[in-house]
Amino acid sequence: MPRVIKHPELRREELLDHAQALFLTHGYDKASLNDVIAAAGVSKGAFYHYFPSKEALLEALAERFAKHALAGVQDILADPALDPLGRLNALLAKSRQAKIETAAEAWALFETLFRPENLVLFHRINLAASASISPHLVEIIRQGVDDGTFRTFDPEGVADIVMQFGLATHDVIAKAFASGTDADMDIAIEALEKRVRLYEIALDRILGIPDGSIRIGEPGYVRAVMTARRANPSASGAAASKKSR
């Protein structure tokens, strides 16, 4: 193979891009390192120059997702015009939106992320996102408890429950996505929408505030995001060669 030298950061991002595409389409376990380097058009030596292991690749991928998920959160935290409830709502909306949209950079990715074999990857992403967002969430809840807006004895616990909701939806969507037909898509969307409503109310009640106080996203939000993505599948990245496995 001819030797091509690129800017290190570019190459690293390229590797991450191809890894993301392959992990999402085949799952972390089934997508082999050889597949990744083949897709990226790079030798093994080059790969191990950038990453110490395949596991590290997964980690880096999760971090990249998390970093994206955290973007913009600072503004919300600093906004003096927001009370605890407003701040919580804004953070939740931001977090959920960032997670969905990051994961759904292309429709194909979004669809495959919810396949059962991607549970590990999804969990990693969720964990990484939680790690970066959770402390802020705890702080906001604590503020709300202090000024009497919220009513709970365990802010960390509530934050965990909130972050957990993302994971809970995985099975719901995975099930409905199973066949991939339009009808099943509709079912999936409805189920997810309903589930979001329940999470909002659950959170309201856990925090001891009136039903409807928490708004993760407007009704129809899930459908809007998902159908928009579907209409515009955009670039899916690597043209992974078909294999029989």
Place this chain on the structure above:
Amino acid sequence: MPRVIKHPELRREELLDHAQALFLTHGYDKASLNDVIAAAGVSKGAFYHYFPSKEALLEALAERFAKHALAGVQDILADPALDPLGRLNALLAKSRQAKIETAAEAWALFETLFRPENLVLFHRINLAASASISPHLVEIIRQGVDDGTFRTFDPEGVADIVMQFGLATHDVIAKAFASGTDADMDIAIEALEKRVRLYEIALDRILGIPDGSIRIGEPGYVRAVMTARRANPSASGAAASKKSR
């Protein structure tokens, strides 16, 4: 090796036993098939006579856990003396107890199940248990909604949240278990106990019933189970040979 022929069901159970011990001590990924068959004193051919793949072994293991978790639930469902709340409490207590005690058949198993590398195994078990218990949970909640005891528009969603709680505890415990010292153990137990209290109240509020109505286990229950196990480590199963890896 001399050929030993055993009753098929016995051999299958034996394989599951050794797989359970090894998966829990080394994690699903790190415990190789060769380790399992070596521990069971069986050839590769024999193993593949009983299971189509290593993955199937994990599946079968999860099912066995789930089956155990479901034991006794029938009595609760049939008991005419219980109202929806009582039934829900009984089922929750049963479910959680069964899960903890099944997983904790020996202290060592309990401790290792919460190691990060066992997340997949834990998730499988949780999923399998959910699949068998969840329908009953939904039915009970629905009964409660019908007779006005509970207040929710999405019984399946609530059931999912309930089953999700088990998964949420994994990270909490895993973190505190990290070092393995007595002090960290105490922290883990306290954290878990506090978390259980929160889940109870969260469930109360989600269902629109007074705080304290739901009882997953008495205060001190977690500590009782865990310290009891510790004092009596019992049989850990296969004497897996040390390896450096």
Place this chain on the structure above:
DNA sequence: CTATTATACCGACCATCGGTCTATTCTCAA
């Protein structure tokens, strides 16, 4: 008590995996 078939089991073998290592080529500062 044989003969036959079905089942339980063995272990050598295989492709592939993640990972290592040495050699080569490129870049760029001195």
Place this chain on the structure above:
DNA sequence: TTGAGAATAGACCGATGGTCGGTATAATAG
């Protein structure tokens, strides 16, 4: 111009999950 180090290639390695042809035992029939 040169030399050090970064970037890349690809042959190679042990281990892994899985396959396959064969063998021993159990079950059944005659």
